[in-house]
Amino acid sequence: VAGQPALGLTGTPQAEPWVTTASTESPGATFAAHLKRGQLAYQETADGRALFYPRLVAPADHSAPLNWRVSKGLGVVYAVTVIHDGDGLTRNVALIELDEGFRVMSRVVGVADCEVRIGARVSISFERGEPSSARTYVFVPSDA
Amino acid sequence: MPSGRGSVALVGVGESDLGQVPPGTTAVDLMAQATLRALEDCGMRLSDIDAVFSASSALPMAPLNLAEYLHLSPRYVDGTQVGGAAFASHVNHARVALEAGACEVALIVHGSTQRSTGRANAAPQEVDEYEAPYRPLLPISAYALAASRHMHEFGTTAAHLAEVAVAARTWASPNPKAWSRQPLTVDDVLASRPVSTPLKVRDCCLVTDGGAAIILVRSDQARGVHREPIFVLGAGEATSHRHISNMPDLTTTAAVQSGARAYAMAQMTASDIDVVQLYDAFTITPILFLEDLGFCPKGDGGPFVEGGKLRLGGDLPLNTNGGGLSYQHPGMYGLMQLVEAVRQLRGESGARQVDQHDTALVHSNGGVLSSQCTVILGTEQALG
Numbered sequence: 001v002a003g004q005p006a007l008g009l010t011g012t013p014q015a016e017p018w019v020t021t022a023s024t025e026s027p028g029a030t031f032a033a034h035l036k037r038g039q040l041a042y043q044e045t046a047d048g049r050a051l052f053y054p055r056l057v058a059p060a061d062h063s064a065p066l067n068w069r070v071s072k073g074l075g076v077v078y079a080v081t082v083i084h085d086g087d088g089l090t091r092n093v094a095l096i097e098l099d100e101g102f103r104v105m106s107r108v109v110g111v112a113d114c115e116v117r118i119g120a121r122v123s124i125s126f127e128r129g130e131p132s133s134a135r136t137y138v139f140v141p142s143d144a
Numbered sequence: 145m146p147s148g149r150g151s152v153a154l155v156g157v158g159e160s161d162l163g164q165v166p167p168g169t170t171a172v173d174l175m176a177q178a179t180l181r182a183l184e185d186c187g188m189r190l191s192d193i194d195a196v197f198s199a200s201s202a203l204p205m206a207p208l209n210l211a212e213y214l215h216l217s218p219r220y221v222d223g224t225q226v227g228g229a230a231f232a233s234h235v236n237h238a239r240v241a242l243e244a245g246a247c248e249v250a251l252i253v254h255g256s257t258q259r260s261t262g263r264a265n266a267a268p269q270e271v272d273e274y275e276a277p278y279r280p281l282l283p284i285s286a287y288a289l290a291a292s293r294h295m296h297e298f299g300t301t302a303a304h305l306a307e308v309a310v311a312a313r314t315w316a317s318p319n320p321k322a323w324s325r326q327p328l329t330v331d332d333v334l335a336s337r338p339v340s341t342p343l344k345v346r347d348c349c350l351v352t353d354g355g356a357a358i359i360l361v362r363s364d365q366a367r368g369v370h371r372e373p374i375f376v377l378g379a380g381e382a383t384s385h386r387h388i389s390n391m392p393d394l395t396t397t398a399a400v401q402s403g404a405r406a407y408a409m410a411q412m413t414a415s416d417i418d419v420v421q422l423y424d425a426f427t428i429t430p431i432l433f434l435e436d437l438g439f440c441p442k443g444d445g446g447p448f449v450e451g452g453k454l455r456l457g458g459d460l461p462l463n464t465n466g467g468g469l470s471y472q473h474p475g476m477y478g479l480m481q482l483v484e485a486v487r488q489l490r491g492e493s494g495a496r497q498v499d500q501h502d503t504a505l506v507h508s509n510g511g512v513l514s515s516q517c518t519v520i521l522g523t524e525q526a527l528g
Contacts, residue, residue, distance in 0.1 A: 028273065053274045053390075079296075079394055081288035082341040083281050093280045093340075095289055095389055105275045105389040114341075118296040136277040 027054035030068060038126050040071040040137050042102050050102035073124030073137075074099045074144050082113045092116050096139055110140040148409045150527045152239045152250075153366035153373035156186030156359035157483045162472050163323050164259050165353045171202050171266075172209045174255030174355030174474075179214060182357035186370045188249065193359075195220035195247035197234035198254060201267035201475045210253055220247040226383065227510020228423055230254075231356075231479040232517035236379035238360050248361065252482075255355030256474035263351065267475050272387055281340050284348060284426065286388035286512030288340040291428040293394040295342060297443065300431065302342055304446035306333035308427040309346050309469050311454035316466025318456070318495035323350050324470040347427040349468035349477065356479040358486070363527075374486045375527045377503070378412065378520035380405025388512045395443075398516040399436035399507060406505075406518035407438075414438040417520070418500045419488045420460060421481040423509040424467040430454075433507050437518065461498040464488055478508035478517075485521050502526040 025033075027043075031054045034041035043051045043066040045058050051066065058064040075098040082092050092113040096106050108116045109125065123142035126135055158181030160174035175198065183189060196218040200206040207221045222237050224230055231252055238250035258266035269282050280286065294300045310330055316322035328346070336346040366373035382398035382405070385391045407413055414437055422430040422437075431445035439460065440448040454462040463469075465484040468477040485504035487493050503526045506519045 053387075079289040079293040081280075081285050081292055081343075082338070083279070083285060084338045084340070091279065093278050093285050093289070095394075103389055105278050105280065105387075107278050118292060134277070 027056050030054065034070065035135055035137070038135075040073055040104075040124055041068055042071055042098075042100065043067065044069050050098070050100045052102040052104060069100070071098050071100055071124070074142065075122055075139070077108065077116060077118050077120045077122060078103060080108070080116045080118060082116075094139070096122060104137075107138045108140070109138045148239060148243070148379070149377055149411065150363055150375045152242045152360050153363045153375045154358050154360055154482070154486050154521065155366050155370040155373050156182040156188060157486045158182030158185055158357050159480065159483060160255060160355035162321055162354040163352050165257060167260060169257060169260065169353070171200055171255040171257050171355070172213050174257065174353065175206070175210045175253045175357070176213050178255060178355040178357035179210070179251060179253050182251070182359050186359055188359060188369065190214055190216065192249045193251045194218055195222075195238065195241060195250040197222040197224070197238055197250060197252040199223060199225040199230035199234075199476070200254065200256065201258070202256065202265070218247075220250075226515035228425065228476040228478045229508040229510035229515040229517040230476065231482060232379070232506060232508035232519045233381050233515070235360070235376060235482065235519050236381055236517065239376055239379060242360060242362050248365075250360040251357060252360070252479065253355070253357040254474075254476060254479045256476065257353045258475040259351050259353045275387060275389060283512050284343060285340040287426040287428055288343045289388055290391075290394045290432070290513060291342050291426070294428060294431070294445075297395055298446065300446035302334055303330055304431065304449055305342065305347050305427040306330040307449045308424065308430050308454065309333050311449070311452070311458070312424060312463050312467040312469040314456040315464050315496055316470035319466050319471065322466040322471045323352050324466070343426055343428070349425045349473040350470070352472045352474050354472045354474035354480070356483050358479065358482055372490050372523070374489050374521050374523065376519065377522045377526065378406035378408070378410030379518065380409065381515070381517045383515045385514055386511060391513060395432070397432050397436050397509070397513050399433050399509075399518065402516040402518040403437040403507070406520050410520040410522075412503070412520060417503050417505045418461070419464060419485060419498055419504040420462045421464070421485050421504065421506045422462060423477060423481065423507060424463055424469050425473065425477065425509065427469070429509055429513070430462065432513070433509070437505065437507060456496065464493065464496050464498060476510070478510070481506045481508060482519065489521060489523050
């Protein structure tokens with residue numbers, strides 16, 4: 001799917017113009033298909049700006065294409081918080097700025113929660129999420 | 145005179161029973177009670193109201209609930225829901241509707257039983273599939289992320305954040321209606337339980353029950369309704385995102401734009417403001433808004449709040465009822481900011497009354513630093 005033309009109103013016009021057949025897969029499903037293969041997919045606008053979360057249309061005029069890309073999975077910690085549950089457990093939630101120029105919410109693993117530092121380089125990793133077993137992307141400290 | 149400045153006035157304000165209400169009391173009960181008290185404040189009747197503006201975390205069609213309860217049949221209805229900033233936005237929308245002649249008497253009203261019924265029932269959160277897997281504690285974690293970035297970029301400290309909570313408490317202490325009045329120190333805040341770092345439990349707002357209501361009319365009618373109408377000198381709205389992962393810059397909010405719009409309409413700057421009400425759901429928010437609204441340069445918010453400047457008797461009277469941190473915070477706090485600003489401008493705030501009280505700035509925030517609305521209010525003297 002990566003590198004293919006964007007979703008958009010590219011189908012043949014129908015008798016009723018509001019009925020289109022162009023979109024056979026939702027943006028969310030395209031993203032999920034990549035994730036299943038261990039890829040963090042994002043979209044790029046016609047003028048080359050990275051966009052996240054996945055969208056059906058670009059934040060521009062309706063004919064502007066969106067192109068799917070796969071991130072290299074390298075970035076920096078932009079912001080971080082450590083959540084303290086009542087039972088003494090902690091978990092971190094971080095915003096990661098990917099090198100391609102978009103930001104995602106995620107978690108940094110492989111380091112104590114209180115040691116996650118803003119500005120630290122990280123690389124993507126994948127794990128089974130909770131409570132569902134869906135695959136999620138997380139980040140680990142990186143020298144890259 | 146630029147469009148909008150001083151065209152409408154707040155003539156009636158009221159609050160419902162606050163704090164913790166008897167079990168079974170509903171959000172609409174509190175909305176209705178606050179409405180009747182606001183009408184009593186200005187000597188108007190229910191039948192005078194022909195426009196209803198309302199929002200509620202628990203009631204997606206809040207204006208309908210209130211209109212049904214009080215047998216109102218408004219000809220103008222606005223249910224704009226942008227979180228805690230909704231009510232300041234309603235002021236701006238009511239201004240436009242009144243100016244256009246679409247209505248004559250506008251009611252803005254809110255009620256919540258968030259303390260009694262619990263947050264999950266009173267304010268269900270949207271589930272976002274790209275954020276939910278990481279289980280952020282929303283909305284707290286979003287504000288915590290912004291605080292973490294502010295500390296990283298500008299050297300803001302946990303003690304700076306704590307000072308915001310301490311200052312709020314100094315204003316709450318003499319306020320008989322405040323929920324938390326016992327003394328609070330910076331060390332108390334720093335030693336309180338971490339919730340979502342760097343925010344501790346004392347960096348977070350209260351969860352209370354309560355409602356509020358305000359009545360607006362065009363200024364040419366206001367003087368006949370209340371002996372001291374409070375004029376809307378400026379109002380501006382702005383939004384920047386819905387999800388914290390999409391906030392363009394975590395240390396600069398859309399208050400920059402909403403404030404600029406309000407100041408332009410009012411023909412004022414921060415230095416013209418006597419009393420300031422800045423949405424304080426978390427201690428980081430007044431620091432961000434002090435910067436974004438021009439009370440200090442970007443990044444200087446931490447040092448700016450040092451030295452007791454915001455405390456009772458300090459140089460900048462801020463959140464003079466005790467704020468969302470110590471007064472009340474019924475899910476969405478914005479309408480209570482407007483009520484307090486009116487009371488201060490009228491000189492009705494008793495032991496916490498500020499000396500100079502001709503102009504007030506109310507800045508409300510909603511979502512996760514998402515929606516921003518600034519309203520500048522003034523007395524007849526400020527109207528000029």
